[in-house]
Amino acid sequence: MIRTLLSGDMPRSVPLALILGVILVCLALAPFLFPGVRTVDTAARICIFIVLVASYDLLLGYGGIVSFAHTMFFGIGAYGVALASTHLGRGFDSIAIGAIAGAGVAALLALVIGLFSLRVRAIFFAMITLAVASAVAVLVSQLSGLTGGEDGLTFKTPRELGPAFKFGKEAFDGQLFGVKLNGKLLAYYFVFIGALVLFLGLLRVVNSPFGRVLQAIRENDFRAEAIGYKVVYYRVAATCLSAAAAALAGALYAVWLRYVGPDTSLSMEIMIDILLMVVIGGMGTMYGAVVGATLFVLAQNYLQNLMGAASELTSALPLLPDLLNADRWLLWLGVLFILSVYFFPTGIVGRLRNSG
Structure with a gap:
């Protein structure tokens, strides 16, 4: 059962399995193990950044593609939910429409960028993505009538995900193990389950035939082209999948914060943080996203x-x-960070797997 859920990609190291198990249990039971506004907020951010970092690792670690536009896709998903919730009302249908629309727009934009840019050398593609991401960030800041500009957008989520919503009064007297049963608890598990499903989906992608071809292209794109694989098509497909996953992570972030703005979803600082998390955890290992995001x-x-x-x-x-x-x-x-790179050149997960 576990092997199936993990798409056959087992930790292959006892210490790594223990670390991943502890992280999973802590995140799954965070509101009960670590009650408090700050600790639960930290746990929710870890869940979201695990998905965001894993989606970027699909590009960098598995595809060998360096991009600086990942926060742009993250922001598109966040703004999609914010705009849908603002104009369509505070329902789950608005969240779904906004998330799907955001993922679609992100994938379409990634398709355009990829088709026009992935034929050039890696450094030029990175520079193109940086230019596009910067342009979008400026555009979002200037379109204040639509996006709220620098102030961003504050919106209402479904009533069931708000702190005023109470449940379990008859069965548990409104509390379970001293934790209030309210909408904030439901919002956390909405984020946790959404992040878990997305992460397992990405794990399935990298362990599929598509993922193996992507790794072969990363190792030697000329040889992959010679045996019949359309290298550009695979890279563009990976870029689109990565963009869509990042947008869905952004949608979860927007639901949790009930606010989006340039600083929270489009900042270049977030892009740098993502890079650091990938390197610390280990490139080319989805589990590296879990460890790297948690530590960072x-x-x-x-x-x-x-x-x-x-x-x-x-x-x-x-x-x-x-x-x-x-x-x-x-x-x-x-x-x-410098010490982690020095002592763990293949990332923490890479080091644990090699030693295990």
Whole structure:
């Protein structure tokens, strides 16, 4: 059963299997294991970024395609849900229409970019995607009448996903293990289940014949072309699939935040974060997206607090409290990234699989 769900792609390492199991259990039971607004928000972001990073790894790790337009597709999905919910009402049908429309637009745009650009060298394709993504970000900021401009759009999700919605009053007195049974809990599981389904779908894609051909093209595109595979078609198809998956991740993000804006869904900082997560977790391994996204999001949310506590504990020592000052958390995040690349050149998952 598990092998079928994972499309035959087993962890192949006991430590990796344990790490993935712990992450899955923690995310599945996050509202009950770690009650609190911030911790549940962190868990939801991890779920969403796992899908986003996995969709990018389909391009970079499996297809060998470097793109800087991934946040553009992510943003298209987010804005699709926001616009549909704003103009069609606060129903699940609006979310579905917005998500499907966003994924369709993202795939179509990826198709256009791919057909015109994937025949050129990799670095030129990367530059073209960067230019298109920058242009779209500027366009979204300027079309304030439609997108809300720099202020973004705040919208209403279905009542069942809002904190005011209560359920289970008769059976559980409105609480389960001390956790309030409300719409926010349902919203978290909406995100968790959606992310799980998307991740398993991407895992199926990379372990299908299509995924194996994509890896063969990555290793030697001339040889793949020589034995009869249309390299450009496979790369364009991978770009479209990756864009659609990123857009659906953006749709989940919009549902969770109930807000979209250029900074939350189209920022170049998000693109850099995605690259870091892929490298930390391990390129060409879907499980790398799980490990990389989890570690990175946790570091983003809690490293500053940990450094603040460490600075206080070492206050009697010379120099160390200044180095561990909470304001320098980005510096130490960079140091951790450099160390991870140095000690895990194939990513954490690659290293664990090789050692296992």
